[in-house]
Amino acid sequence: MSAAPDTHTAHTPIARIFAIAAGISVLVALIVMAFSWPAVTAEAKDxxxxxxxxxxxxxxxxxxxxxxxxxxxxxxxxxxxxxxxxxxxxxxxxxxxxxxxxxxxxxxxxxxxxxxxxxxxxxxxxxxxxxxxxxxxxxxxxxxxxxxxxxxxxxFAESDAAGLGMNAAFFPLLLGGMAGGIAIAFLVVGSLRRVLAVTVYAVFGGALLTGILQGWFGSIQGDYWANAAAFALSLAAIAAPIVGAVAVMGRAGIAVGPVVMMLFANPISGAALPSSYLPGAWGAVGHWFPPGASAVLVRNLSYFPDADSTFPWLVLAGWTGVGLLLALVGRFRTAGGSEPDAQAAHEDDPVAA
Structure with a gap:
């Protein structure tokens, strides 16, 4: 007569429950602090x-x-x-x-x-x-x-007299870039294929976002293709560094999105408040990151075409280039996604006849 299977399931230790709950609470506190700090410390100046x-x-x-x-x-x-x-x-x-x-x-x-x-x-x-x-x-x-x-x-345009449509688009743009980078890093196998995926995603995403915000809502103005290029490069500048970081660091590279782009760069981007309102040099620092550069570029192309937009173009291109370069370098270092290292190292090799 065979013994009945042991259906007893081990419970999570009480100490671990407290540690998990405390860690989540600290994470929520950091998120609230990151998004509230600019508004609380903002001061009209300069x-x-x-x-x-x-x-x-x-x-x-x-x-x-x-x-x-x-x-x-x-x-x-x-x-x-x-x-x-x-x-x-x-x-x-x-x-x-x-x-x-x-x-x-x-x-x-x-x-x-x-x-x-x-x-x-x-x-x-x-x-x-x-x-x-x-x-x-x-x-x-x-x-x-x-x-x-x-x-x-x-x-602002008559169709969006308060500018709510354009201002509301910057945070979804950040989330879209992060989501695209994470998805490509884990769903696409092969470094060259990831580079291609980021490029295709950015081009299609930029065209689609411009079609909605300019063609449908009328929230942005100016040349359609210039705006589409700005949105495409903005998506790529956020997605590519995540793909590159995952390629060289493994799954830990995902933190580039939520930590660097959202918790650090977004609050000081100047998208919601003028950069001069932020304490110290944080406003200027924010323009060196994709959220800040994209906010300046989109606003300039739409309403201030006479303004010099060279700097935000270069910032977005720089982040995109570095991210794609890391994705290629990661081919010789680690799998980056779910595939084994040995498979990733030869994923882009020509297929033998």
Missing amino acids: IPVAVAGPEQAVTAIEEQFATGDSPFELTVVDDRDAAVTAIRTREAAGAIVLGDAPELLTASAAGTSAAVVKQLATPLQAALNAQAAAASAASGQQITAPTLVVTDVVP
């Missing part, structure tokens, strides 16, 4: 504003902004045309044009900084009223203050 007009009026504005803790950095330009050029090239978030027809120039497509510049309308009009009152008292005649005109030089 917002570039151009000023044009008569020398005496410009000097008065400079003296007014020099007193107190002003978040603006004033730059004197020749005239209104120069101020508009400074805004379109993203050298200024707004401009103050003084003279007989005072005007406040803004660019809502620039994001949060432009909204802060727009708040200058009330104090500027109050200053004009005070000057008119002082002139009236001095001359004994009634002098009416000129009305400040607020002009949006670079508005």
